[in-house]
Amino acid sequence: MEITAPPGGFHGPVKRSITIAGHPTSISLEPIFWAALEAAAVDAALPLSALVAAIDHARISAEEPPNLASAIRTWLMGVRRV
Numbered sequence: 001m002e003i004t005a006p007p008g009g010f011h012g013p014v015k016r017s018i019t020i021a022g023h024p025t026s027i028s029l030e031p032i033f034w035a036a037l038e039a040a041a042v043d044a045a046l047p048l049s050a051l052v053a054a055i056d057h058a059r060i061s062a063e064e065p066p067n068l069a070s071a072i073r074t075w076l077m078g079v080r081r082v
Contacts, residue, residue: 018049027072
């Protein structure tokens with residue numbers, strides 16, 4: 001099997017600011033993950049910040065919580081194909 005770049009090529013993380021529970025936070029995700037997260041928010045009929053807050057709430061309930069960006073990527077891979 002030959003491995004090639006994805007459509008649009010490879011891209012590094014993009015930092016964006018989101019307010020969670022009244023607190024601004026910066027999250028760095030690759031564009032493909034931002035797109036998947038935005039689509040998941042639309043599918044759930046939630047603002048992006050509300051979806052991220054819900055993922056954050058589930059993350060901090062874990063025995064060994066990962067960082068927020070890792071939790072978002074893991075959640076996305078578990079619920080949708082990126």
